[in-house]
Amino acid sequence: MSITANDPKRKTWLDIPKDTDFPIQNIPFGVFLTRDDIITIGTRIGDFAIDLGALHQLGYFEGIPLTDDIFLQDTLNDFISDGKKTWRLVRNRIAELFDEKNEALKNNQEHRNVVLFTLDEIEMQMPVQVGDYTDFYSSKEHATNVGSMFRDKENALLPNWLHIPVGYHGRSSSIVTSHIPIHRPKGQTMPEGAKEPVFGPSKQIDFEMEMAFITTDANLLGEPIPVDEAEDYIFGMVMFNDWSARDIQKWEYAPLGPFLAKNFASSISPWIVTMDALEPFRTEGPEPEKELMSYLKYTGKKSFDINLEVFLKPEDGEENLLSQTNYKYLYWNMSQQLAHHTINGCPVNSGDMMASGTISGPTPDTYGSMLELSWRGEKPVQLKDGSLRSFIEDHDTVIMRGFCENESIRIGFGEINTKILPVFEPKKK
Amino acid sequence: MSITANDPKRKTWLDIPKDTDFPIQNIPFGVFLTRDDIITIGTRIGDFAIDLGALHQLGYFEGIPLTDDIFLQDTLNDFISDGKKTWRLVRNRIAELFDEKNEALKNNQEHRNVVLFTLDEIEMQMPVQVGDYTDFYSSKEHATNVGSMFRDKENALLPNWLHIPVGYHGRSSSIVTSHIPIHRPKGQTMPEGAKEPVFGPSKQIDFEMEMAFITTDANLLGEPIPVDEAEDYIFGMVMFNDWSARDIQKWEYAPLGPFLAKNFASSISPWIVTMDALEPFRTEGPEPEKELMSYLKYTGKKSFDINLEVFLKPEDGEENLLSQTNYKYLYWNMSQQLAHHTINGCPVNSGDMMASGTISGPTPDTYGSMLELSWRGEKPVQLKDGSLRSFIEDHDTVIMRGFCENESIRIGFGEINTKILPVFEPKKK
Known part of the structure; x- marks a missing residue:
């Protein structure tokens, strides 16, 4: 048809x-x-x-x-x-x-x-009830940046990264749509040089520019989805802001991965753009640098040319462009992600959401998080009003926009517009 | 009332x-x-x-x-x-x-x-549609055993463990009830001494003896649940077998935590025993070894005296008792887990499931996983028929039973009975 x-x-x-x-x-x-x-x-x-x-x-x-x-x-x-x-x-x-x-x-x-x-x-409203939400980590540039900040530059990528579309489970209940403001989370952190952890509002709220795809009912318990059939089970895509609290993440994440640093909120664009609409924007992804396992080898073009932009708008201020990146930079594509997710027989259902991980490109102006843009706060970003940002401050609004464009049409995702509010104060009883 | x-x-x-x-x-x-x-x-x-x-x-x-x-x-x-x-x-x-x-x-x-x-x-059938599933890691003995196997004995517990009820997100879609057989998963592993990963059936299928609680709608996005109110939002408990593929886990888990090593299946006991029914079996948990953050400090008895047993039954063979442990060994209780989970404002809904993590006690006969019982295969377990088990073999059935008992009544959970089948072979088309 x-x-x-x-x-x-x-x-x-x-x-x-x-x-x-x-x-x-x-x-x-x-x-x-x-x-x-x-x-x-x-x-x-x-x-x-x-x-x-x-x-x-x-x-x-x-x-x-x-x-x-x-x-x-x-x-x-x-x-x-x-x-x-x-x-x-x-x-x-x-x-x-x-x-x-x-x-x-x-x-x-x-x-x-x-x-x-x-x-x-x-x-x-939220377009789907998300049954299960998975977040991948599929940008080599992002994984390398984070690895060189937190480990050393020579061993920035872990040994499994070029073999596995690394991913982990996230929280469905805190995925919200655009224009829902988010309270700064509280939590435990271990400040530099401290001997005991402290409790309080996170001081390192960050965005992550990601894209997510939404699946249909794909398989039964035990049945893998072949990589070249994976797209049959993908309905469409949204933009995805995987809010992160870097100081909470650093103290909590070993050995089982990020938890409270991520699950306070994720924000999506409300319109699901179908894979059919994205068809004209298919493109090649990067060449694999290691021989792929056969279940991850695919035929044809499986990536998409999607321009992505992140803006920061201070309270009553102007929009500042922070980053311009592209979905096509991702090392692992959706078909590989879905084939990997199910190779062990894990069932995938209608409404499941799978995000790409932060999308960073090769140059600093294409980085998809403040952590990378400000290099862990070492190089704060200057805004038009002269103020500096290492991370996101209360009352800042982060806006993400995404679109595909060729000589004849433009297919866009609209925006995710999210304001960060101060920590939640319970009402006095 | x-x-x-x-x-x-x-x-x-x-x-x-x-x-x-x-x-x-x-x-x-x-x-x-x-x-x-x-x-x-x-x-x-x-x-x-x-x-x-x-x-x-x-x-x-x-x-x-x-x-x-x-x-x-x-x-x-x-x-x-x-x-x-x-x-x-x-x-x-x-x-x-x-x-x-x-x-x-x-x-x-x-x-x-x-x-x-x-x-x-x-x-x-499954008693609830699980919105989000979280797995904690709340047994100090289990975390210490795993830490001494994979790191060193002196630093077995990571620095955050005594401060944080460590937890991570799991997969809801592969939680099944008792008597649903599970196929051995395939996946990538890095064998000891190998230079490149290999693909094939997991060779280290393991159970984890856990308990899980099921919540009601508890809070809105942004609102923490105070530790002493947490039990108001807990409906009841089931036994939980967190199936694990140790060889897949070892290769994939850094830095974002276990993924395919866990999400091929988890098995639960089908009857939810209410917190009201467990009321007579309240008990103290272990004394905290570090000063608790105030959001984790609770009053009263918040643990429960629940006897737990794991049996292995080879094909056509007898049941072999592998482990006898108890829920009360857990260092972190459900109230602390729920207070921690929501301290950042993460919303918790009706049907969410939160598992304890493997429950191991102080002595080897109380360990809650084969990994610990066979000490990573170094001390295989001998069954009544003379055969040895380091991990679970095809056609083995793992049975978990749990009950509370005092001089006047016994409140039990029934059983989780799960057979491991060989890897799934797709039908020829």
Whole structure:
């Protein structure tokens, strides 16, 4: 079945900005609360949110095998369970409905009134209930930077790194969508030179610029997913900010990995951009530097050319560009990550989320975390207002943006916009 | 509200074995498939499974605020969300209904026919949908044993261990109930003396004898749970076998912790024993060896005296007792674990599962893993049939049993019974 929704020549009858992240060739999926306080599944074209639950009730998905309530849910999990063929049919149909040559919906004002929302009329929700969340560590540049800071430069990469798409389990319950502010966490740290740990607010709050993919039901307990079938089970991608408290991390992480340093919050962009929409932006990843185990050897192009930007906005201040990086720098791709994750038979379900790890490129302006940008605070970053940042301060807002672009189209992810608040103070009883 | 269900003098009109794990003072909660292929929530007394969905429809929970379908579900999550007061009302009511002096149900054969099942008529299911699963590392003896094997004896415990209830995130999707066989996982390992890693079936499959607790909705993003309130959010406990592939673990775990070495499977006992039922078995834990941070300082007895046993049964062979340990050996208790987990504001929800980490006691016969019992294979364990075990072999069955006992009652957890199968072979297409 062809992905007709990707036709770069198609135009929509909706009035949309020229350089939008969400042209009619994108058609991402998300969940939102409407002006009538109803939760529904929707898509976005330009600055319009489109209620797919209403479209379906009005019969616009006729002929596609969908249950009546598939879009009248508060998560995309069931729709994602329907599988790639259904996702594609729905996305192609949406493209047709909003094509400038199609007058069915365009000329029906009554239907348009219940289907279309402006962005200020809706509130984005988490798009999926995340069953399990895994974070990989797939940027060689990031792993090398962190390794040379915390170990030595000669042995920055651990011996397993070029053989294994290293990953670990994270916390699903604290993944939130854009525009949810996050309190600075408290915790134990061991200050430089101290003999006993101390307790208090983290002094080293950091972001990590990552991308995450969302899976469908992929396998049963015991069954590995072959690397060249892995993409069949990937629904789409979001941007992912893996908030980190570096001082807590340093004291707690040995020997079982990061825990409270990470699980206070992760923030995602609310619209899931489908793998179909990203198809035109396939690219090669880096050449493997070691012979790969056969379960990790793949054919074809499995990486994607996605531009990623991180900005910091102080309270009442301007946005400062901190980093410009690209998903294609990653050493390990999603197919390898999913094949590795399941080689032992670990089951993967609809709504699981797998993040890439911090995406850093080869030069300092492409580093994906403050830890690297300020080199552990040794080289604080100067903002336009003259102030310095080694890490993120209270009331700072971190904004991440991501988009693919070629000569004919731009497919974007929108943004993750997250403000850091001071530590939580419980109400006096 | 008093826990009348705990009255040790109460007898039931059901005919039950004298030394059962499930006297009328236990009243655990579980989910099962009935002879009519219906999934329901139930409890167990002796060798009877009791359909709570049917009991509720017949009006036996009148006066308790419950939705009509609260027990007609395939997980306990919603019931657990109802909170401690409701759990206690339901458990007290069940105790009254099956009290030998109560003739209402006893004398109603029609009702008994739809409510009571023998164990061979049902199939136990996962009792909850696990949102997030965390594994702690709370046995000082286990951490010391592992540390002296993999590092040196003098520095066996890492510096953070006596300050932090160390924990890490695990995989929810591969938690299964008793009697689900597990395939030996494949993966990468770095054999002793090798220069390059190799791929194949793990040669070091191990169990870990743990206990896990299940929480209710406890807090919002950003809000810590005080240590002395933590028990309000704990519904009950199950036994937990944290299957481990030691050779995969050794090669993969630095620096982010165990991943594929653990996430191929974890097995639990299917009946959740409530904290109310365990109340008579409260006990002191070990004295802290370091001054505790104030968020980890608690009042009262927060540990429990739970006997735990591990058996190994070779194919067609006899059961061999491998270990006899006790939950009370744990250095960190559940209240400390939950206070620590949330001190940074990490949200905890209904159905989350938190395991203790391997429970080892002071002497070799109380070690909770083969790694420790066979001391990394240096001292293989001899079975009754003369064969030796350093780790678990294909077709071996590992059985875990747990119970509390005093002069008047025994409250047990039943068993986890899990067979290890050879590696999964995909069907030829």
